[in-house]
Amino acid sequence: xxxxxEFVQDTYKTKEFIPLHEPxxxxxxxxxxxxxxxxxxxxxxxxxxxxxxKKIADFxxxxxxxxxxxxxxxxHISLLLADVQKDDEVITQPLTFIATCNAISYCNAKPVFVxxxxxxxxxxxxxxxxxxxxxxEIKESRCINKTTGxxxxxxxxxxxxxxxxxxxxxxxxxxxxxxxxxxxxxESLGSYYKGRHTGTFAKLAAISFNGNKIITSGxxxxxxxxxxxLAKKAKHITTTAKVPHRWEYTHDMIGYxxxxxxxxxxxxxxxxxxxxxxxxxxxxxAKEYEEFFTNIADITFIKEPQxxxxxxxxxxxxxxxxxxxxxxxxxxxxxxxxxxxxWTLMNRLEMFKECQCTDLTNSIYLEDRVVNIxxxxxx
Ligand SMILES: *Cc1c(COP(=O)(O)O)cnc(C)c1O
Numbered sequence: 001x002x003x004x005x006e007f008v009q010d011t012y013k014t015k016e017f018i019p020l021h022e023p024x025x026x027x028x029x030x031x032x033x034x035x036x037x038x039x040x041x042x043x044x045x046x047x048x049x050x051x052x053x054k055k056i057a058d059f060x061x062x063x064x065x066x067x068x069x070x071x072x073x074x075x076h077i078s079l080l081l082a083d084v085q086k087d088d089e090v091i092t093q094p095l096t097f098i099a100t101c102n103a104i105s106y107c108n109a110k111p112v113f114v115x116x117x118x119x120x121x122x123x124x125x126x127x128x129x130x131x132x133x134x135x136x137e138i139k140e141s142r143c144i145n146k147t148t149g150x151x152x153x154x155x156x157x158x159x160x161x162x163x164x165x166x167x168x169x170x171x172x173x174x175x176x177x178x179x180x181x182x183x184x185x186x187e188s189l190g191s192y193y194k195g196r197h198t199g200t201f202a203k204l205a206a207i208s209f210n211g212n213k214i215i216t217s218g219x220x221x222x223x224x225x226x227x228x229x230l231a232k233k234a235k236h237i238t239t240t241a242k243v244p245h246r247w248e249y250t251h252d253m254i255g256y257x258x259x260x261x262x263x264x265x266x267x268x269x270x271x272x273x274x275x276x277x278x279x280x281x282x283x284x285x286a287k288e289y290e291e292f293f294t295n296i297a298d299i300t301f302i303k304e305p306q307x308x309x310x311x312x313x314x315x316x317x318x319x320x321x322x323x324x325x326x327x328x329x330x331x332x333x334x335x336x337x338x339x340x341x342x343w344t345l346m347n348r349l350e351m352f353k354e355c356q357c358t359d360l361t362n363s364i365y366l367e368d369r370v371v372n373i374x375x376x377x378x379x
Pocket of ligand 1: 070071072073096097099100158184186187208209210220221
């Protein structure tokens with residue numbers, strides 16, 4: 001395993017500690033932040049928020065983008081706009097970051113866990129279809145879970161580490177079953193499936209700009225959608241549902257203070273200018289990792305799935321078994337190379353223990369074996 005540590009040190013040209021993912025501020029970050037401070041518009045209004053929303057819509061090909069305080073709040077509002085209500089159910093994958101399930105919980109709904117595909121690490125259309133065929137029926141245009149009697153309102157697949165899942169097949173199944181599709185595209189800015197940007201398949205999608213994501217605003221997120229009505233509602237509900245007026249303060253529903261500050265948007269506009277470079281850089285590193293691991297027994301580099309172009313946000317390898325995984329984690333972390341196992345499955349967590357699950361063979365297989373390796377953009 002020594003050669004792995006050496007390879008990573010060579011690739012990052014350092015013998016110092018190598019983190020999993022660090023942000024890079026090599027562009028106009030300071031310039032725009034200074035502009036923002038000089039303007040005094042650092043908070044809830046300002047030109048950088050508008051500029052960012054326009055640019056992210058252009059980049060992804062979505063008609064509208066609404067900036068939010070983080071990816072979790074973007075998911076929360078997307079689910080509310082998908083009409084997820086108290087006691088509804090939302091299908092998702094157990095192999096995801098906690099934020100997906102937290103957002104479902106904020107709507108007082110419950111997740112139902114469907115297995116993932118081994119090649120995409122994302123929600124499996126065949127597992128989804130099997131679950132629906134065996135457990136659900138359509139009544140008055142609603143998908144009813146016969147086991148619980150509850151309505152399945154939405155389905156939230158996630159593009160794990162930036163690798164797109166089979167989103168077109170999932171979309172077809174959801175349409176057939178009257179389930180609203182919401183994409184958790186938090187990790188997949190710059191990832192495409194069959195030539196189309198992830199997050200643009202669903203009615204609504206959430207993207208994250210947290211400090212560890214491919215580009216960052218410190219903390220931040222956005223909702224993307226092609227639906228004008230939903231875009232307007234998203235803006236309204238994330239900005240305290242204030243009725244526009246020059247001086248009156250009136251609000252027409254319970255809203256949220258989820259608006260991204262202009263200061264964060266200024267950072268993000270500068271980061272967006274470098275996104276293509278970051279993507280290129282990450283894909284080059286992926287190629288180097290792939291070649292390197294071809295010659296290492298019992299470790300496989302996880303490549304982008306077929307028919308897709310991944311942003312390779314976090315690079316990952318597959319170990320032989322859990323014991324090998326633990327040995328790999330210990331050795332690399334002991335030797336200054338940060339590595340991290342994939343998330344504990346959501347259905348194992350205390351809060352989601354009682355939630356319904358399909359057969360989770362693939363998720364369990366991956367949980368035991370997948371490890372993230374250093375993935376920062378190299379300068
Ligand atoms: C990062 C992330 C989120 C949430 O983003 P925050 O900006 O940290 O709130 C949601 N889902 C997934 C899968 C993520 O990786």
